[in-house]
Amino acid sequence: MGRLAVPRLPETLLVVFVVSAFLVPASAAEHTNVVFILADDLGWADLGCYGNSYHRTPNLDRLAAGGMRFTNAYAASSVCSPTRSSIMSGKYPARNDLTVWLGGRTPPGRKLIHAPTVNHLALEEVTIAEALKAAGYTTGAVGKWHLGGKPYLPEDQGFDVNVAGTHSGSPAGGYFLPNKMNLPGAQKGEYLTDRLGDEGVKFIEANRGKPFFLYQSFHSVHTPIQGRKELVELYKKRMKPGRKNFNPTYAAMVHSLDENVGKIINKLDELNLTDRTAVFFFSDNGGFHRVTSNKPLRAGKGYSYEGGHREPLIVRLPGKIKPGSVCDVPVTSVDFYPTILELTGVKGDPKHNAQTDGLSIVPLLEETGVPKREAIYWHYPHYSPQGGTPSGAVRAGDYKLIEFFEDGHVELYNLKDDIGEKNDLAESMPEKTKELHKMLLDWRKRMDAKLPSPNPSFGEAKSKR
Numbered sequence: 001m002g003r004l005a006v007p008r009l010p011e012t013l014l015v016v017f018v019v020s021a022f023l024v025p026a027s028a029a030e031h032t033n034v035v036f037i038l039a040d041d042l043g044w045a046d047l048g049c050y051g052n053s054y055h056r057t058p059n060l061d062r063l064a065a066g067g068m069r070f071t072n073a074y075a076a077s078s079v080c081s082p083t084r085s086s087i088m089s090g091k092y093p094a095r096n097d098l099t100v101w102l103g104g105r106t107p108p109g110r111k112l113i114h115a116p117t118v119n120h121l122a123l124e125e126v127t128i129a130e131a132l133k134a135a136g137y138t139t140g141a142v143g144k145w146h147l148g149g150k151p152y153l154p155e156d157q158g159f160d161v162n163v164a165g166t167h168s169g170s171p172a173g174g175y176f177l178p179n180k181m182n183l184p185g186a187q188k189g190e191y192l193t194d195r196l197g198d199e200g201v202k203f204i205e206a207n208r209g210k211p212f213f214l215y216q217s218f219h220s221v222h223t224p225i226q227g228r229k230e231l232v233e234l235y236k237k238r239m240k241p242g243r244k245n246f247n248p249t250y251a252a253m254v255h256s257l258d259e260n261v262g263k264i265i266n267k268l269d270e271l272n273l274t275d276r277t278a279v280f281f282f283s284d285n286g287g288f289h290r291v292t293s294n295k296p297l298r299a300g301k302g303y304s305y306e307g308g309h310r311e312p313l314i315v316r317l318p319g320k321i322k323p324g325s326v327c328d329v330p331v332t333s334v335d336f337y338p339t340i341l342e343l344t345g346v347k348g349d350p351k352h353n354a355q356t357d358g359l360s361i362v363p364l365l366e367e368t369g370v371p372k373r374e375a376i377y378w379h380y381p382h383y384s385p386q387g388g389t390p391s392g393a394v395r396a397g398d399y400k401l402i403e404f405f406e407d408g409h410v411e412l413y414n415l416k417d418d419i420g421e422k423n424d425l426a427e428s429m430p431e432k433t434k435e436l437h438k439m440l441l442d443w444r445k446r447m448d449a450k451l452p453s454p455n456p457s458f459g460e461a462k463s464k465r
Contacts, residue, residue, distance in 0.1 A: 031137075031211040031276070031344060031345070032211075032276055032277065032278055032317070032343050032344050032345070033211060033212050033213070033214075033273060033276060033277040033278070034132070034137075034212075034213045034214070034277070034278050034280070034340055034343070034344060035200075035204075035213075035214045035216060035264060035268070035277055035278070035279045035280070036087070036213075036214070036215050036216065036280045036282075036336070036340075037216045037217075037218070037261055037264065037279065037280065037281045037282070038084075038087070038143075038144075038215070038216070038217045038218065038282055038283070038284060039218055039220060039221065039257060039281070039282070039283040039284070040080060040144060040217075040218060040219050040220060040221065040222040040283070040284055041080075041221050041222045041223075041283070041284070041285060041286075041287060041288050041301055042220075042221055042254070042257070042283035042287060042311075042312065043283070043286055043287020043292050043293075043294045043297075043300065043307070044286065044287070044294060044297055044306075044307070044310045044311055044312055045287070045292075045293065045294055045295060045296075045297065046221075046254055046287060046292060046312070047060050047061070047254075047312050048060070048061045049061040049064040049065075049069060049312075049314075050069075050312055054235075054238060054246050054251060055251050055254045055255065055258075056255055056258070057254065057255075057258040058258065058262075059258045059259065059261045059262030059265065060258050060261055060281060060312075060314065062262075062265070063261065063265060063279065063281060063314050063316055064314045064324075065323060065324050066316045066318070066323050066324075067279070067314055067315050067316025067317065067321045067323065067325070068314070068315050068316070068321050068322070068325040068326065068327055068364075068365055069312075069313070069314050069325070069326050069327070070312075070313040070314070070315075070326075070327045070328075070329075070331060071326065071327070071328050072310070072327075072328055072329065072330040072331070073282070073310070073311050073312070073313030073330075073331050073332070074309050074310055074311060074330065074331070074332040074333065074376055074378075074395075075282075075283065075284055075285050075286070075309045075311050075332070075333050076092055076093055076309075076332055076333045076334055076378065077093055077099070077285060077309065077378065077380055078285050078286060078301060078302050078303055078304060078308030078309045078378070078380055078384070078388065079100065079101040079104070079285050079301065079302060079380070079384060080101050080144075080146055080169060080222075080284045080285055081098060081100070081101045081102045081146050081147060081169070082098055082099050082100065082101070082380075083284040083285055083333050084121075084145075084146060084147055084217075084284055085098045085121050085147060086332075086333045086334045086358075087128070087282075087333050087336050087337070088121060088125065088127040088128055088129070088147065088157065088337075089121065089125045089126075089127060089128075089337065089352075089356070090128070090334055090335075090336070090337025090338060090352075090353075090356035090357065090358045091125075091334060091355065091356055091357050091358075092334055092357045092377060092379070092447060093379065094377075094379035094444065094447040094448075094449035094450075095355075095357065095447045095448075096118070096121070096122060096125065097116065097117055097118050097450060098117060098118050098120075098121060098147075099115060099117050099379055099380060099381060099382065099449075099450070100114065100117050100380075100382045101146070101169055102119055102120070102146055102147070102148065102167065102169065103169060104117075104382055104384075106382070106383055106455075107383055109457075109458070110383055110455060110458070111406050111454070111455055111458050112383075112390055112405060112406060112452035112453065112454060112455055112458075113452060113453050113454070113455050114381060114382040114383060114390065114452050115381035115382065115390075115449075115450035115451050115452045115453075116450050117382075117450070119148065120147060120148025120149075120152035121147040121148055121152060121157065123151070123152065123156065123157070125157075125352070126348065126349040126352035127157045127158045128158075128213075128336070128337050128340055128341075129141070129154070129157060129158030129159050129213060129215065130157065130158030130349075131158075131337075131341065131346055131348040131349060131352075132158075132211075132213045132340070132344065132346055133158050133159075133160070133213075134346075134349075135211075135344070135346040135347075136210075136211060137210075137211045137212060137213045137344075137346075138160055138161075138207045138210055138211070138212045138213070139158055139159045139160050139161070139212070139213045139215075140159060140160060140161035140162075140163070140200075140203040140207075140212070140213070140214050140215065141154035141159040141161065141162050141163070141165050141215045141217065142161075142163045142164065142165075142196055142199045142200045142203060142214065142215070142216050142217065143163070143164055143165065143196045143199075143216060143217035143218050143219060144164075144165065144169070144171075144217045144218070144219050144222075145162075145165030145166060145167070145217070146166075146167065146168065146169045148167060149166065149167030153165060153166070153167075154215075159215070161203060163183070163196070163199045163203075164181045164183050164196065164199070165217075166181060168180075168181070169222070170219065170222050170223060170224070171192055171219045171222070171224075174192075174224055174226055175191060175192040175193065175219070175220075175224070175226040175227075175253075176189055176190070176191060176192070176226065177189070177190040177191070177192060177195060179192065183195060191228050191256060192219060192220075193218055193219070193220045193253070193256040193257060193259075193260055194256065194259075194260060196216070196218055196219075196260065197218075197259070197260025197261075197263045197264065198263070200214060200216045200260075200263070200264050201263050201264060201267045204264070204267050204268065204271065204273070205267065205271070208271050208273065211344075213340075214264075216264060218257055218260065220253045220254070220256060220257040221250060221253040221254055221257065221287075221291075221292075223288065223291075225247065225249050225250055225253065225291055226249065226253070227248075227249045227250070227251075227252025227253045227255070227256065228252055228256060231251075231252035231255050231256065232248050232249050232252045234252070234255075235248035235249075235251040235252055235255070236248045238251075246292075246293065247291045247292065250291045250292055261281065264279075265279065274318060275318045275319060277317070278315065278316070278317040278340070278343050278344075279314075279315070279316045279317070280313075280314070280315050280336065281312065281313070281314040281315075282311055282312070282313050282314075282333070282336075283311045283312060284311075285301050285302075285308065285309060285311075286299075286300045286301045286303075286306075286307045286308040286309055286310065286311070287300050287301060287307065288300055288301045288386060289301070289307065289386070290386075294306075294307035295420075296419050296420045297310055297419065297420065297421075298420050298421040298422070299388070300386065301384070301386050302384025302385065302386030302387060302388035303384070303386065303387070303388040304378055304380060304388065304391040304392070304393045304402050305402070305421050306400075306415070306419065306420075306421060308388065309378060313331070315361075315365055317343065317365070320343075320365060320366055321365045321366070322367060325367065327364050329364055329370055329371075330373075330376055330395060331361050331364070332358070332376045333358075334356065334357045334358035335358040335359055335360065335361050335371075336358065337356055337358050338353070338356060338358050338359060338360040339358070339360045339361045339362055339365075341353075341360070342360045342362045343362060359371040359372075359373055374396065374439070375394050375395060375396035375436075375439055375443075376394070376395045377392070377393070377394050377395075377440065377443050378391075378392060378393040378394075379392045379444065379447070379449050380392065381405060381449075381450065381451055381452045382452070389404060389405070389406055390404070390405040390406065390452045391403060391404045391405060392405070392440055392444065392449075393440070394436050394439050394440040394443065395415070396435075396436055396439060398414050398415055398416035398417075399412060399413070399414055399415070399432060399436060400412070400413050400415055400421075400436075401413075401426075401433065401436035401437055401440060403437065403440060405451065405452055410426055410433060410437055411424045411426055412424060412425040412426040412429060412432060412433045412436065413425065
């Protein structure tokens with residue numbers, strides 16, 4: 001916020017003037033806009049700027065060249081809804097008991113019954129949209145929501161505009177319109193990702209003259225795996241003999257995602273908004289390992305290994321972030337809330353801020369320091385459809401420990417030397433294992449994290465097989 005010169009006024013009027021100065025922006029030119037672009041199920045290794053030579057992502061590569069690319073950025077969960085709640089609230093999913101994708105449940109015959117969870121983001125949470133809206137920002141949510149149906153939709157959580165945000169986790173009816181989503185006037189055969197990109201551009205155009213926050217949440221590249229025909233054919237031609245774990249249709253979806261990120265950043269350029277707009281690009285969990293390769297990371301969506309929650313993260317804000325910079329310091333999705341507040345100069349709600357778990361990464365973005373953090377934590381006390389089992393994890397420095405709840409065993413990895421988590425050090429480094437396990441146990445206690453319970457029918461179901 002620009003510094004305000006306060007004239008001499010009667011004392012009562014002065015109080016009113018000063019208080020309102022913290023709530024209402026003086027002008028759009030004095031404030032930083034925020035565009036937060038969230039992909040769905042996009043893996044850490046899916047973009048050209050992260051080393052992928054098969055997918056074409058020139059717009060995201062350009063965004064990275066103009067800002068900072070993070071190599072150790074993490075989603076707060078290996079599945080979608082918990083991570084989305086962490087972005088909106090700045091809290092670990094374990095703190096608000098939103099630890100599974102909404103609609104998730106324990107499959108029959110498993111050893112554990114998954115931990116109790118809520119089925120929406122509570123209205124009591126002061127979302128980042130509500131914090132910015134209270135300071136005079138116009139707020140828009142375009143695309144996937146998946147944090148609750150009525151009365152927990154984006155318009156109930158601080159967004160002035162909601163386009164296509166529903167309780168559904170995947171695009172109901174598929175990627176080719178018309179489908180079952182809130183998209184009136186859809187043209188037959190129109191591709192969902194393209195339509196959402198156009199809607200994001202419309203929001204920016206409509207609010208160009210005032211501070212705005214756009215939460216641009218694409219469904220891509222979540223299942224169903226459906227791409228535009230001409231792009232699928234393009235990637236079929238790019239296939240090489242012997243290449244494995246590369247899906248031309250998935251690649252077409254990544255291509256469309258990149259094109260529509262391009263629409264948004266081009267519009268910012270066109271309207272001369274680039275220099276005062278912070279752009280974030282992130283994904284809600286790791287890539288689905290059956291349709292993409294997360295290598296060199298282990299596993300993917302639904303697992304507590306690195307492939308499940310290490311994500312691409314790009315942040316651009318000219319004048320504050322050095323173009324082409326790279327940060328190797330671990331960060332996590334609970335950090336976005338305080339970071340956005342600091343970048344915009346918005347104070348937010350003091351009571352809510354005191355309960356958040358994230359740290360502002362502005363010192364990293366400006367290369368002025370490193371946030372003081374003990375560790376990063378995960379809590380996923382559920383079975384995932386992708387094959388992951390109930391587990392929790394902690395990363396402190398280069399070491400990461402995973403605890404598996406079915407049998408209580410732990411695994412320890414040095415990620416600096418072993419990014420693929422191939423060499424379990426739990427037995428050879430008992431003191432380090434004990435140290436990190438205690439950290440994880442203490443953190444779960446602080447969060448009041450819920451745990452899965454034994455399934456009383458497990459033995460019976462097993463004997464009938």
